[in-house]
Amino acid sequence: MSAPRDPANAAVARALTAGVAASLAAMAAGYTLALLRGGPLPAAATPLPELAAGLRALDPGAVMSLGLLLLLATPAARVAVLVWQFARRREWLFAAVSLTVLGILAASVALGRAE
Amino acid sequence: MLILLAYVVAGAAAGTLGALVGLGGGIIIVPVLSLFLGVPIHQAVAASLVAVVATSSVAAIGYVRDEITNLRLGMTLETATTIGAIGGGLLAAHLRREALSAVFAAFLILNALYLIFKQSLGEHARASEPDTGTLGGSYHDAVLGRKVSYRVHNVPLGMAVSAVAGALSGLLGIGGGPIKVPMMTSAMGVPMKAAAATSNFMIGVTACASAALYYNRGLVSPAVAVPVALGVAAGAYAGSRLARRVHGAHLSKILAVILAILAVQMSLAAAGIRLR
Numbered sequence: 211m212s213a214p215r216d217p218a219n220a221a222v223a224r225a226l227t228a229g230v231a232a233s234l235a236a237m238a239a240g241y242t243l244a245l246l247r248g249g250p251l252p253a254a255a256t257p258l259p260e261l262a263a264g265l266r267a268l269d270p271g272a273v274m275s276l277g278l279l280l281l282l283a284t285p286a287a288r289v290a291v292l293v294w295q296f297a298r299r300r301e302w303l304f305a306a307v308s309l310t311v312l313g314i315l316a317a318s319v320a321l322g323r324a325e
Numbered sequence: 326m327l328i329l330l331a332y333v334v335a336g337a338a339a340g341t342l343g344a345l346v347g348l349g350g351g352i353i354i355v356p357v358l359s360l361f362l363g364v365p366i367h368q369a370v371a372a373s374l375v376a377v378v379a380t381s382s383v384a385a386i387g388y389v390r391d392e393i394t395n396l397r398l399g400m401t402l403e404t405a406t407t408i409g410a411i412g413g414g415l416l417a418a419h420l421r422r423e424a425l426s427a428v429f430a431a432f433l434i435l436n437a438l439y440l441i442f443k444q445s446l447g448e449h450a451r452a453s454e455p456d457t458g459t460l461g462g463s464y465h466d467a468v469l470g471r472k473v474s475y476r477v478h479n480v481p482l483g484m485a486v487s488a489v490a491g492a493l494s495g496l497l498g499i500g501g502g503p504i505k506v507p508m509m510t511s512a513m514g515v516p517m518k519a520a521a522a523t524s525n526f527m528i529g530v531t532a533c534a535s536a537a538l539y540y541n542r543g544l545v546s547p548a549v550a551v552p553v554a555l556g557v558a559a560g561a562y563a564g565s566r567l568a569r570r571v572h573g574a575h576l577s578k579i580l581a582v583i584l585a586i587l588a589v590q591m592s593l594a595a596a597g598i599r600l601r
Contacts, residue, residue: 216392223390226382233379234558237551251329251548255540274547278375281554282536284382285529292400303459307400311530314407318534321411322541325418 218295225291229284233277240273286315331362332552340380340560345568346577347443347521349500349528350557351377352436355429356587360594364549366422366429371539372550373498374532376557381500381529383561388522395462395519398477399526402487406501406527407534409491414535417496418542427595429497433588439503440581464519478514486512487527495535500528 244251252271255278256264264272289312296305335357336350343350351373358369388394417425453474457463463474477483486508490501502524509520539545 218396219389219392219394222396223386226386226389230379230382230386230558234555237555240547241551241555251551253546253548254543255545255547255550257543271547274551278540278545278547278550278554281375281378281382282533282540285378285533288385289400289403289530292396304397304400307404311400311403311407314404314411315530315534315537318407318411318414318537319541321415322538325538325541 218292218299221291221295222288225288226284229280229287233280233284235277236280237274237277240270240275240277243268243273244270286312289315328362329548329552332358332549333556335362336376336553336556337560337563338556339376340557340562341564341567342560342576342580343380343557344384344561344564345571346440346580347502347506348436348440348580349377349502349525350380350561351497351499352433352584353587354553354557355498356433356591358549358553359426360587360590366425367417367539368544368546368549370417370425370496370498371536371544372546372553374494374536374539375545375550376553377494377498377500377532378529378536379554379558380561381525381532383558384565385522385526385529387565388525391464393464393518393522394526395460395477395515395523396526398460398462398515399523401460401480402483402505402523403527403530405484405487406491406494406505406531409488409493410495410531410534411538412488413492413495413497414538415495416492417535418538420496423595423597425496426591430588430591430595432493432497432499433584433591436503437581437584437588439507440577440584443577462519466516466518473516473519475514475516475519479512483508483513491531491534494528494531495538498532500525500532502528 256272256275289308293305293308339350339353354373354376355369358364359366454476457474458476460477461475463472466473490504494501505524506520509515510517
């Protein structure tokens with residue numbers, strides 16, 4: 211694996227690595243917490259409004275849910291990175307295309323909350 | 326405790342096999358979770374979507390760094406896959422368990438056929454096209470030892486097929502590579518390596534679009550999704566290491582048989598018959 215010449219490729223690879231690493235760390239931490247405390251693992255993910263309180267209390271379910279959310283946010287983050295990278299080199303068409311995908315992802319979150 | 330270990334093992338096996346033959350792993354995770362580990366199929370689909378985001382993101386790091394992925398083509402087709410994925414995710418809520426199992430069984434058959442005929446899609450000795458157009462690309466092919474450049478054709482057809490692949494992803498919790506890769510190689514003129522890397526690149530975003538729906542419905546169960554995701558990430562990494570030493574062609578045929586058996590069991594489950 212050689213270092214990419216294209217800065218867009220390097221930025222996308224960095225965003226993916228950071229997102230995956232952070233989410234796997236949170237998942238493993240939550241999983242370990244759950245095993246240490248004993249009892250069943252949480253069957254449902256912590257809803258977003260309760261996440262902050264759960265994290266402060268070091269609730270294993272909340273930490274695992276944070277890991278899941280970080281993982282799901284990773285592809286969205288790399289789309290955002292591409293919006294920026296295309297805009298920087300004035301490839302407006304692809305900046306707009308990437309922004310559209312980001313908008314569709316935002317719409318899916320809104321749809322999920324409205325359901 | 327034992328069931329947790331089973332989830333990790335299922336994820337690891339799916340991740341390793343998936344990386345070895347070029348599938349995302351969802352095609353193995355959903356049937357194993359729902360047929361053998363007693364996970365309701367809608368929850369199995371949700372766990373699989375999370376796992377698919379993990380494998381896609383891990384694999385994409387390498388492909389993107391090596392500049393094989395076509396970022397412009399990927400982003401363009403993602404507008405269609407994400408809209409399709411939202412449609413599939415919305416539809417899944419209205420499908421009964423049996424109906425979902427039946428659709429999944431059909432898709433397993435398609436995957437088995439893809440594994441058997443994949444070789445014939447492979448690399449034809451093709452002339453490089455110096456003018457790559459707006460969407461085309463080029464990459465260094467280590468096996469051929471030269472730069473491969475290509476133009477992209479039939480974009481409207483590609484968008485339509487991508488929307489269908491996205492819908493199946495949102496409905497079944499799979500990546501949809503066996504739809505997108507043949508479409509890109511045969512209809513759009515994209516070389517196999519770039520098609521596989523670009524398909525993988527699109528999968529994470531596509532799965533992300535419907536996973537938000539599943540998360541808000543409370544179907545993403547940390548008890549299932551976290552061990553599966555941890556297993557699949559480790560398996561995908563191990564598989565990509567092993568890939569250089571294992572004969573992919575034989576393994577593809579073996580996996581095709583396994584998928585066909587799973588398809589029979591999924592069909593039986595759809596008919597309300599459960600064998601173990």
